[in-house]
Amino acid sequence: MRCSSPTVLKIGGSVITFKDRALTPNLPAIERLAREISESQVSPLIIVHGGGSFGHPIAAEYKIADGFRESGQRVGFSKTHNAMVSLNSLVIEALLNNGLPAFSIAPSSFIVTRSGRIHYLCMDVLGQAIKLGFIPVLYGDAVFDYSYGFTILSGDQIVSRLAVELNASRIIVGVDVDGLYTSDPKMDPHAQLITKVTVSELKDLLSRIGGSSFTDVTGGMVKKVIELMVPASAGIEVLIINALKPNNVYRALKGEEVVGTRIIKG
Numbered sequence: 001m002r003c004s005s006p007t008v009l010k011i012g013g014s015v016i017t018f019k020d021r022a023l024t025p026n027l028p029a030i031e032r033l034a035r036e037i038s039e040s041q042v043s044p045l046i047i048v049h050g051g052g053s054f055g056h057p058i059a060a061e062y063k064i065a066d067g068f069r070e071s072g073q074r075v076g077f078s079k080t081h082n083a084m085v086s087l088n089s090l091v092i093e094a095l096l097n098n099g100l101p102a103f104s105i106a107p108s109s110f111i112v113t114r115s116g117r118i119h120y121l122c123m124d125v126l127g128q129a130i131k132l133g134f135i136p137v138l139y140g141d142a143v144f145d146y147s148y149g150f151t152i153l154s155g156d157q158i159v160s161r162l163a164v165e166l167n168a169s170r171i172i173v174g175v176d177v178d179g180l181y182t183s184d185p186k187m188d189p190h191a192q193l194i195t196k197v198t199v200s201e202l203k204d205l206l207s208r209i210g211g212s213s214f215t216d217v218t219g220g221m222v223k224k225v226i227e228l229m230v231p232a233s234a235g236i237e238v239l240i241i242n243a244l245k246p247n248n249v250y251r252a253l254k255g256e257e258v259v260g261t262r263i264i265k266g
C-alpha cells in the first residue's frame, strides 16, 4: 500500500521480548514480524518498538523513571539506553535481512522531555529519512528531561506525538492480547474485547477506573490508550491488535480486517 501520509507501527515489548525473562528477545516473533512488514510493502512507514524485558528491569533497578537523584544512577541510565540499543539492533537486523531500508534513530538524541512529557523535538532527521524512503525505527528510551534530569520515555508517547507531527494516516499498535478489553484479559476470564470505541466513549470508560472492573495492574494498556487518544482525537485512526498472532500485522498494514480495537475520533 502506498500513501503519502505515513503509517506508524508500534510493536510492543510484550511481543518482541519475553517479559518475564530479563534481556530475552523473542527472536521468532521479531523475524516473523520483519517478514510480514516486508511483504506488506507499506510506505512510508515508521516503526517504534517497546522495551519489554530489555528496558524495564534495568530502568526499575536504578529508578530511572523517578529522575536523577544520585550519581550512581548515571550508569543505570546509560545501561537502560544501551539495552534498548541492543534490542533495537535485533529488530533492525531482521528488517534489513528482509530487504527493508530500516534505519535506527535513538529518541534520546532528538527528544528532550519536561516532567516526563515530550518538550523539545527535532523532526529534521526523521523527516529527511522518511523523505528518502527509509523506515525509521525508534524505541522507548531513557531520555534527558528538563525538570527531572532524565526519565523514561515510552514508545507509546513517541508513537502518539510523531503520528500527530507527521500527520500520519493511521497508527497500528501490536500487543500480546487482542486489543483493549473491559478488564485485563489475563486476569479476568469475563473480560470483553472492545472492538470499536470513540475517544469520548473511551474517556467515559477510563473515568470509571478505580472501583470498576476496568483495571490495569501492569499500567500497560490504560497508559497506552491515554496516549493514543491524542492522535485519535486529531482524526488519526488507531488500531490495537495482537501482534503475536501470525499475519495480524500483515493484514492490518494491508488495510484488511483484523480482530482488534479501533479507536476513532468523536
Ligand code: ADP
Binding pocket: 011, 012, 013, 014, 015, 050, 051, 052, 174, 175, 176, 177, 179, 180, 181, 182, 183, 184, 185, 186, 214, 215, 216, 217, 218, 219, 220, 221, 222
Ligand atoms: P507492551 O509492552 O506490549 O506495549 P503492555 O504490557 O504495556 O504492552 O500492555 C499490554 C498488557 O496490558 C496486556 O498484556 C494485558 O495483560 C494488560 N492489560 C491490562 N488491562 C488491560 C485491558 N483492559 N485490556 C487489554 N489489556 C490489558
